[in-house]
Amino acid sequence: MSIINSLNTAVSGLNAQSHAFSDLSNNIANSQTTGYKATTTSFADYVTSNDLASDGQSLSDSVAATTRQHTDTQGMVVSSTNTLSLAISGNGFFNVVQPMGSTGSSTAPTFNNQQFYTRNGDFSKNNQGYLVNTSGYYLEGYQVGSTGALSSTLAPIHISDSVAFQPTKSTTMSLSAAIGSTTGTGQSNTSTATAYDSQGNAQTVSLNWAQSSSDPLTWTVSNSADASNSATVTFNSDGTLASVNGAAQSTGSAATFSYTGSPQDMTVSLGTIGSSSGVSLSTDGGSYSTNPTLTTNSVTSGTFTGLSMQTDGSVMATFDNGLSQLLAKIPLTTFADPNGLSAQNGQAYTATASSGAPVVNAVNTNGAGTLSTSSTESSTTDLTSNLTKLIVAQQAYGANTKIVTTANQLLQTTLAMIQ
Known part of the structure; x- marks a missing residue:
């Protein structure tokens, strides 16, 4: 390997370690982010010259780093004071969408056609009556219509400020x-x-x-x-x-x-x-x-007091008469390869050819997982492990700078020979 090639190799090493720094710093920064899935860095060698070693094998004189997702890694489920929060234990994702334009107006928002998926289940009801997580994504589900039947179409779940009590079935x-x-x-x-x-x-x-x-x-x-x-x-x-x-x-x-x-x-x-x-x-x-x-024996009246989440994905309206009634049902979506999803802002993902087509399931079916109420899923970042890897990456980066320094000294020595 020539001195120039050694410089190129060292530079590729610096770039690869910088990539690792970026992945590690992102993990550490999101160690407290709900539903965040930590990534790792993979390194691969590349052959950039046509020279052959004496044993006939190609010389490797470059390295590249790639980010590997681990969206299928289960985070710890922890209790939350937010009664509308949900945590998934399993392979499923919440179906969410983003609004188009500003969400501060009094008019109903319109939504982007792009479908997103997330594990961030820290939901709350916003000022327009929609269930929104801390990243600003709107939760989708099957909503109960005016006839009392569940819709068969996924849509952002909307809850009015005053839900009318539906008389209970007479028996x-x-x-x-x-x-x-x-x-x-x-x-x-x-x-x-x-x-x-x-x-x-x-x-x-x-x-x-x-x-x-x-x-x-x-x-x-x-x-x-x-x-x-x-x-x-x-x-x-x-x-x-x-x-x-x-x-x-x-x-x-x-x-x-x-x-x-x-x-x-x-x-x-x-x-x-x-x-x-x-x-x-x-x-x-x-x-x-x-x-x-x-x-x-029908109960015919009741005043709406709030919302509650159920482990089967039911969004319930609670009333002062002690009864609850179904408003919407939350499904979970699975993928053949969740690690093939494309990461987006705010702990969200979009489907790709690598992930496979989304499959919408009822909670606790087809491996979609179970739901825990008043709970959230913690970040999968392992601080101890990431800080250790950060030290290793720092040392590797320093070693590559030594190669650059040494190659420079060799070049200076070579140039001094003709003086």
Whole structure:
């Protein structure tokens, strides 16, 4: 190797060690950055001359450094005081996007078509109602629409300042009223209720009551929309419940009728056997309710108090009545080779041909990983290891400068020979 080649080799060594300095300094600077994935530096030799060594092998007289990503390395999951923060344990990434232009205006932002992926799950609700992480990326998910169903399209999750409470699904209807008297025959009555389906939509439900023409203590209750959905209800002479569908029932046992049909199947509570607290008959011939109203077990009102995250990726609205309701669902995206992703600003990545196509999964499926709430994923930087490598890189850099100095002395000696 000539003196000039030795200078070129030393310069390539200086550049390679500078590259390593850059990677190490970036790791150290981001040792406290949520979701940051530390990188390493790989070195490779290069042959830049056509000279052959005496053993016939090519001479290596240059070195190059490349940055290797380790996005598949799991960071430590640590607790956070932020209740909206999420940490992934697994191979998945959050789907995020960036807005176009300023986000400070009162108008809804428009979003860049570029899809980003991140492990930074330190989210909070911004002044426009979007879930945004500390790097300014907007979290995407499947949002619940006006019909109560989840959307099938990923979009930035938006939460209004005042979320309306959706009435809960009715599963039980109850009636507490005298529906006729013990003194007449052939009487009839109708009881109605407002029942709510699983989407919180209200529907009117009616039950028809018909007294036997031969026995004033025997009645038939039926679904007004389906007469075949019925039951026989008998009463005692004092107007209290005796039985439903002729089954032998002890005093104090629950008396029920199975309602089937729209909006869903429900249990109708008629009270207790031997009691007049539920459905009963009047004994004075007149004081009974006309068209009594059934009550349901649906909760119909509540005031929005905040948001909560669930380990299955559900974004829930919480209310002062103690209930929570689904607003959106967060999926996780995986890649065949996550180390092939292209790093972007703010702990975000974009897909490349090397990473493979993104695959969107539900939480805890197909290796996407699990979620920890009120938690974040720490940087994967190992400070002790990086500081040690920094010392080694510093010494290697110094050694390459010695080669430059020595080569310069050799050149000066050679030049002095012709003086």
